[in-house]
Amino acid sequence: MHKIKVAVIGPGNIGTDLMYKIFRSPNLEMAMMCGIVESEGIRRAAGLGVKTSTDGVYAAVAEPEIKIVFDATGAAPHLKHAPLLRQAGKVAIDLTPAAVGPYCVPCVNLDRLQQLDNINMVTCGGQATIPIVHAVGRVAGAAYAEIVACIASKSAGPGTRANMDEFTETTSKAIEVVGGADKGKAIIVLNPAEPPLMMTNTITVRVKDPSVGLEAITDSVNRIVAEVKQYVPGYTLRVPPMMEGDKVTAIVQIEGQGDFLPAYSGNLDIINSAAVAAAENIASRLLEKGDA
Amino acid sequence: MKKQKVHVVDTTLRDGSHAMRHNFGVEQVSVITKGLDRCGISMIELSHGDGLGGASYTYGFSKISEFDLLRAAGEQVGDAILTALLLPGIGTIADLEQAYDCGARAVRVATHITEADVSAQHILAAKHLNMMAVGFLMLSHMSEPKAIAEEAKKMESYGADYINLADSAGHLLPNDVRRRIKAVRDAVSIPVGFHAHNNLAMAMANSLAAVEEGASYIDATLCGLGAGAGNAQVEVLAGVLQMAGFETGLNFYGLMDLAQEVVQPILQRPQIIDSGALIGGYAGVYSSFLLHVYAAAEQFELEPRDILVELGRRHMVGGQEDMIIDVAYQLSQSKSTSR
Numbered sequence: 001m002h003k004i005k006v007a008v009i010g011p012g013n014i015g016t017d018l019m020y021k022i023f024r025s026p027n028l029e030m031a032m033m034c035g036i037v038e039s040e041g042i043r044r045a046a047g048l049g050v051k052t053s054t055d056g057v058y059a060a061v062a063e064p065e066i067k068i069v070f071d072a073t074g075a076a077p078h079l080k081h082a083p084l085l086r087q088a089g090k091v092a093i094d095l096t097p098a099a100v101g102p103y104c105v106p107c108v109n110l111d112r113l114q115q116l117d118n119i120n121m122v123t124c125g126g127q128a129t130i131p132i133v134h135a136v137g138r139v140a141g142a143a144y145a146e147i148v149a150c151i152a153s154k155s156a157g158p159g160t161r162a163n164m165d166e167f168t169e170t171t172s173k174a175i176e177v178v179g180g181a182d183k184g185k186a187i188i189v190l191n192p193a194e195p196p197l198m199m200t201n202t203i204t205v206r207v208k209d210p211s212v213g214l215e216a217i218t219d220s221v222n223r224i225v226a227e228v229k230q231y232v233p234g235y236t237l238r239v240p241p242m243m244e245g246d247k248v249t250a251i252v253q254i255e256g257q258g259d260f261l262p263a264y265s266g267n268l269d270i271i272n273s274a275a276v277a278a279a280e281n282i283a284s285r286l287l288e289k290g291d292a
Numbered sequence: 293m294k295k296q297k298v299h300v301v302d303t304t305l306r307d308g309s310h311a312m313r314h315n316f317g318v319e320q321v322s323v324i325t326k327g328l329d330r331c332g333i334s335m336i337e338l339s340h341g342d343g344l345g346g347a348s349y350t351y352g353f354s355k356i357s358e359f360d361l362l363r364a365a366g367e368q369v370g371d372a373i374l375t376a377l378l379l380p381g382i383g384t385i386a387d388l389e390q391a392y393d394c395g396a397r398a399v400r401v402a403t404h405i406t407e408a409d410v411s412a413q414h415i416l417a418a419k420h421l422n423m424m425a426v427g428f429l430m431l432s433h434m435s436e437p438k439a440i441a442e443e444a445k446k447m448e449s450y451g452a453d454y455i456n457l458a459d460s461a462g463h464l465l466p467n468d469v470r471r472r473i474k475a476v477r478d479a480v481s482i483p484v485g486f487h488a489h490n491n492l493a494m495a496m497a498n499s500l501a502a503v504e505e506g507a508s509y510i511d512a513t514l515c516g517l518g519a520g521a522g523n524a525q526v527e528v529l530a531g532v533l534q535m536a537g538f539e540t541g542l543n544f545y546g547l548m549d550l551a552q553e554v555v556q557p558i559l560q561r562p563q564i565i566d567s568g569a570l571i572g573g574y575a576g577v578y579s580s581f582l583l584h585v586y587a588a589a590e591q592f593e594l595e596p597r598d599i600l601v602e603l604g605r606r607h608m609v610g611g612q613e614d615m616i617i618d619v620a621y622q623l624s625q626s627k628s629t630s631r
Contacts, residue, residue, distance in 0.1 A: 146349050148614040153407060161409045164380040185348060188381040192406045193607035202614035204349040239621045244591075247349065251618050 004283035005031035007060040009081065010072035011041025011052075013157060013261055014095060017268060018070055019045060020259035021276045027283045028276070031066050034059045057081040061088040067286055068279050071096055074159060075166075082118055091282055092118040093275050097166045103174045105130045106277045107227040114282055122174045123167050124267035125149030125186060125201060127274045128235075128254055132203040133179030135224035136241070136248050139216050141208030143246075145181035147171065150189045152196035155265035164188060181205065199254045199266035200238065210246045217241050217248055225252070231277035232270050233257060295539035299334035299509045301456075301485065302526055304555065305365065306377050308517035310341035310580045312560060314354040318364045320558060324514070325365040327550040329372040331543040333526075334509075335398060337375040338365050341519060341580055342611065343402060344376055344383035344391055350614050351382075351580075359394050366395020373398045373424060379611060380410040385417040398424035400456060401447075404609045405435040408443035415450040426485070427452035430610045433463040433576055437475030444476045444484075454483040454509055459498060460610060462491030462520055462573040466501035473505040485509025488524045490516060491573020493565060495524040496532055503538055514547070514555040520579025521569035527551045571597045575604030584613050588620040598623060 006028050008015045015033065022030040033045035036056045046052045053059030057077075060069050061084050068091045071078045078098035085092045094100060101118030104110055105127060113119050121127065129147040136142060149171075160167060168186045175184025191197050207217075218241045228235045234255030241250045254266025261268050305321060321338065328336050339358045340346030347354040354361075358376075365374055375398040376391040388399055399418045401411040411427060418425035427447025432440060444455045457472055464472075469486065476484050486502035488495035488511065499510050512529045516522035527547040533540050565573075568582050577600050585603075589596040602619045 148350050148612075150612060150615070158409075161407075161412075163413055164410050165384040165386075165413060168381065168384055169386075187348065187350065187611065189609065189611040190381070190404065190407050190410065191607065191609050191612065192404065193609075197606075200615070200618065202350070202617070204614075206349075239618055242617075242621075249349075249617060251614070251621075 003029040004067050005029045005065045006068040007032040007066045008070045009034045011035040015072040016041050017260040018272050094120040103178050105178050107131050108134045121275050123171045124271045126171045126174045127270045128201045129203045130179040131224045131228050135220040136205045137180045139220045140212040142181035142205050143208050144183045144206040145175050146185040146204045148187045148202045150200050151267045152264045153190045153192035154196050156190050196264040202251045205248045207246050214243045232273045297539045301335040301511045302328050302333045303337040303511050304513040304517050305338035308513050310519035311517050314352045321361045321364045325368040329370050331546040332541040333372050335373045335375045339376045343379040344387035362394035392421050400426040400428040402428035405429045405432050408446040412450040419451045424453050428456045430458045430460045432457045437471045441475040441479035448480045456485040458487035461576045462489030463576040466497050469498045469501045470505045473502050473507050477506050483508045487511035489579045490521040491569050499524045514551040516563050520582050521565040522563040568596045571600045577604045578610045584616050588616045592620040592624040
């Protein structure tokens with residue numbers, strides 16, 4: 001089977017974990033790891049036989065065979081990378097908070113986005129909770145949706161720590177734009193317990209039509225959990241939907257696949273898994289078109 | 293010898309908001325703020341109990357928006373500094389700016405005791421607004437003095453004007469408080485404060501231990517109104533600090549009258565150490581979980597103490613009220629399978 005060549009920019013924890021996931025992909029080929037300096041991440045990729053470069057985005061742009069580029073740098077660099085990648089005809093999968101392109105949560109809206117050349121993967125908390133908001137909302141309507149994401153302190157990197165508002169504000173907005181809630185609210189808590197806790201997320205929705213009933217809501221939630229599980233194997237419903245009046249609560253947990261990052265880093269696993277799932281979907285379309 | 297000055301920070305309208313289930317009204321806030329200001333309180337903290345932006349399913353919705361309450365308080369303050377609490381991850385800089393517009397001139401940026409680095413963004417934003425910024429470290433029983441000092445130093449480096457250690461679970465004993473205050477005082481060049489909870493009846497003893505160790509800001513509330521078993525009772529603190537030879541500038545009788553005449557009549561439940569509050573303190577559980585635990589215990593037909601002990605065993609931290617439902621659900625599942 002043909003594969004679509006992809007590059008990863010940003011050889012940090014996220015980028016390296018992405019690389020391992022791409023290795024497993026049936027239709028993506030890990031063609032290049034790009035950084036801006038010699039680093040542990042660059043050396044690791046080279047050691048695994050991946051072509052590397054310290055020319056950053058320019059190395060990926062210069063390679064015509066590369067069709068999809070994952071950007072695992074930061075918001076400011078991605079703002080510079082996005083127009084360069086677009087000019088070079090690459091599809092950008094943006095894992096930074098820059099959000100140049102629309103938010104993508106694969107099981108919810110990838111079908112509508114697969115023609116675009118830049119999609120943003122929201123946040124880890126968004127990937128974990130928006131499917132549930134959507135599942136509840138599509139059967140009962142969502143007037144308000146609130147999520148609490150708890151991640152192990154050890155899996156919150158310096159970028160997250162320096163800008164907690166970016167997480168809460170981006171996730172809140174995506175709960176509305178992608179999840180379909182009229183109003184969204186996101187909360188993030190870091191927990192330093194040892195051994196580190198698995199990422200858990202609580203989703204609470206004020207539904208518009210409680211008469212739909214718990215059974216229909218639970219059925220919709222179970223279906224979406226099965227869909228997410230296809231690209232995030234460790235995604236599980238810890239507490240199934242519970243209903244009190246118009247309030248529906250459910251809790252999900254994510255155990256990471258332990259590719260590069262430990263299993264408790266379900267937060268990093270889910271955003272990376274979602275990014276790879278989106279890329280695979282786009283790759284299938286390119287392969288059908290005979291672009292490869 | 294000149295008496296050591298202690299600034300008393302009143303948090304009736306913030307920590308007390310937990311005990312009021314976030315039901316403070318505009319008139320109550322106006323009267324309490326005016327009274328506190330006249331009684332010599334240095335800082336008056338007001339926001340949702342979980343800080344700005346806390347109004348939610350998880351922590352409880354506010355009857356009146358904290359911004360409307362801040363505005364009402366802002367009209368009453370004279371010398372006292374109107375202060376908001378902000379937990380990064382819950383509140384945002386946008387919330388802080390709105391609080392400033394409503395009259396807040398100080399913010400206490402609160403993080404878990406090991407996570408000071410998430411406060412940098414908000415402390416910086418506060419300084420940019422020309423606000424006083426306080427680095428507030430929660431659940432200080434969950435870390436050792438040396439490590440706490442390192443976290444305090446980070447907050448100092450971001451621009452904090454003082455460091456406040458919170459015994460959010462009411463778990464510390466006076467010697468534990470002394471060691472922590474001393475470690476932080478030795479590490480930073482800014483003042484240090486302390487925030488007590490009364491779950492083990494140590495709020496007053498711990499507050500006194502803190503000032504004796506050199507803390508110069510102490511949190512307290514009228515009638516001790518606050519999460520869990522409540523906080524150090526401000527009218528008592530006024531008397532105790534005076535007896536112990538500290539300068540507070542507080543009006544002792546005025547605070548007693550405010551507590552008796554204004555706060556006592558509006559209490560929704562007695563501010564006492566009931567068994568849930570006691571177990572919370574003993575097991576080291578964040579005090580504001582208590583009323584949510586009682587609600588979950590009723591919903592799932594469980595013993596509240598079992599939920600609290602499990603929350604303590606899981607090392608849940610401030611802001612994880614959502615996990616009360618998780619614990620209650622898991623306990624109810626194991627109860628039904630063992631039947």
